[in-house]
Amino acid sequence: MTEAGPYDAVVVGGGVVGASLAHHLTLRGLRRVLVCDRGRFSAEGATSRSGGVLRQHHTAAADTRLTVRSMDTFTGWADEVGGDCGYRRTGFVMIVAEEYAANLAKNTAAVQEAGGRAHLITADELTAEYPGLRLDRPAAVSYEPDGGYGDPAAATRALLRSAERRGAVLAEGLEVTGLTSAGERITGVTTNLGPVHAPLVLLAAGAWSRPLAATAGVDLPVEPRRIGIARHRATAPAGPVPACIDDTLGRYFRPADGDALWFGAAADPAVALDARPAALRADEVATARRTLAERVPALATGTVDGLRAGLDGYTPDHRPLIGPVGPAGLYACTGFSGGGFKTAPAVGELVAAEVTSGAAEEWLAPYRPGRFAAGAPTESDFPYEHM
Known part of the structure; x- marks a missing residue:
């Protein structure tokens, strides 16, 4: 060299x-x-091994500013970078428990103040827009029309x-x-x-x-932390879903091609760098899938046909x-x-x-x-x- x-x-x-x-x-x-x-x-x-979720919503204004600035690049990728980043505008929703509704409103306002598009919606508006979702318990929801996912x-x-x-x-x-x-x-x-x-x-x-x-x-x-995602494929059309972080469940997911869905399945705090990260286990995938089926009923049936596990670096x-x-x-x-x-x-x-x-x-x-x-x-x- x-x-x-x-x-x-x-x-x-x-x-x-x-x-x-x-x-x-x-x-x-x-x-x-x-x-x-x-x-x-x-x-x-x-x-x-990234889920590829593109969102602007964060709980710190500093993070929000970076993601709003980055979203401009993702939406104009062909002209700014060239090629394809796999950006798909499916919408992004942030779901939190009702007790955090005031904080959700403030964080949504931070997206708007940074130049992004976001607004609060009701549970009924959410399920009307995305029939593949179910929201049975009270919750607060923020919606980003430009959110979605990309191909890292x-x-x-x-x-x-x-x-x-x-x-x-x-x-x-x-x-x-x-x-x-x-x-x-x-x-x-x-x-x-x-x-x-x-x-x-x-x-x-x-x-x-x-x-x-x-x-x-x-x-x-x-x-180093072990991270993992899994892909679920529904057995029948499930209705559209957005990219989503559901804080009430502590999980995230996003749509993929056809009736597929990627969801987070693991994030282990202690791993060694000198070994290949362990593949996702059946119990890890089953736990995540069972939890998320409360929000996306289609996850209760169908098959998991793709798994990825790897390492990321985490700070305190x-x-x-x-x-x-x-x-x-x-x-x-x-x-x-x-x-x-x-x-x-x-x-x-x-x-x-x-x-x-x-x-x-x-x-x-x-x-x-x-x-x-x-x-x-x-x-x-x-x-x-x-x-």
Whole structure:
């Protein structure tokens, strides 16, 4: 890798966040950008195990701003990035217990204030719009007409192709084994093919970020967590359903092709990085399916015909670490805690602007890596039971 000379930047991690970083870095004039991944791009980490839900609704205004900004990219993907991100506008609904109705209204207003479209609807309006849903108990509902889902792997490929057209080098199977520095400045990375030199290294390796950062004397509070999703296929037409987070059940789901439905089935807090994540078990899938059948009756019958399990990096406050760390030139963009896909376009844009201009981006202030050492995690403004 060193025969071609030093790079302007090395992006460690070929998931959707790393791909967005490469896309935006090259848009801002960096041509010698190397993107490397220990496996196949978008296939080894959290990106290919993402449910792909696209929503703007969050319980912290900082998160809402990022997702509203990113939604503009998803809806205009062909013109802004090129290719296809798999965006499907099915609508998104957030369902919470009645006791959180006031918080739901405030978080819905935050979407509107950030420039997104969202409004409260009644339970009757929800089931009239989506006959595939059942809502028997009192609840409060927020609706986003532009919400839906996308294809994280397809989005990653499109972003990487965009970066490659402007000179980025894409290196699958190039495993970064450590970070190198001289004095107080980063000098590059070590890989399975030898050293690579660059004055800027962006660490977007998800669950694998902490041990890599440690080689530069940096402790990143990112823990690996096993995540999993399952695909259910109904035996008969079930009626349309939206993308949904149901806080009353602590679950999420979204429609797919035909009468299929993807739903979250696992999120384990303690796993080892040195082993392949265990496949989803029958009891994990059955528990999630049984719980969600209260909301989507079609889940009570039919078959599960697709499973995905993998690792993602989680932080103590379930929000990413974005900002300079350790030696000058080392930048963390990791620990997205299940939320990387829907925020990746805005994060890539803001980080690229920050590292190329040298001016701090105010929108990224809540995500600085030093917040935990300072005892100042980013908390929800108006939380729910599970969010």
